[in-house]
Amino acid sequence: MNLPSFARSQRLTIAAGILCFVLILVVLQLWLLTATMESFLSGSDAIVVPAALASIGCLALNFGLLHFFLRKLDR
């Protein structure tokens, strides 16, 4: 799909939006990691796999946004 060419000020706004979204996802991943570690150390394995899958989902979303940023927006 061909994206319209954005003006410089528009690109800056979109970049800031992507950055905020990625930041929120990374903070979510940090919370997942600490909660999983806490649970693992107290002897429970129940949330280990779901948390890992959720974290992988966040990574996929982040890489998708990064791909848009680097390959589509930054051209």
Added chain:
Amino acid sequence: MRVEDPDSISKSPDGRPDAEQPAWREQFPIDWPTDDFRSRRDFTKLLGLTSLAFVVGQIWIAFLALKRRTLSAPEREVATLEELPVGGSKVFDYPRAGATCVLTRVGPDRFVAYGQKCTHLSCPVIPRPEKNCLQCPCHDGVFDLATGEPLSGPPRRPLPRLKLEVRGGRVFAAGVEEGVL
């Protein structure tokens, strides 16, 4: 009035078009908006790497959990009934050297054993059978002697509990019931 395209305001010092500029010029823009765009892009790349690092951490925990589930601790004799009176305690290493545990005889036929490292900052806990608790002297953490659950002080997680079997006047440790030693 002619409005200039905001994307073509910048002119390179040598006046040549963007296509003829060296590659490094793209990374060191001349005006602020382009520079802001570059710095946001680089910071987002860094966040992408951080995100990858968190996933590696999650997979590592999943690997440790799988390893813990598949590896069963060996059964080993840790005490005899004669050497441990009611209210008495014994410290031993289980399942490997350096993983210190403490066994307490809480009744004629009742024994409990826990990992000795406090779940707060790893100080060794001391059994207090007369108060029905284990106490950590470093920060005054207190655990229930019957269950290993934290009762007061800084610890929030229970002590790792060992499975015990009593056969022929001897006490055997037969695995870890809950927690990480």
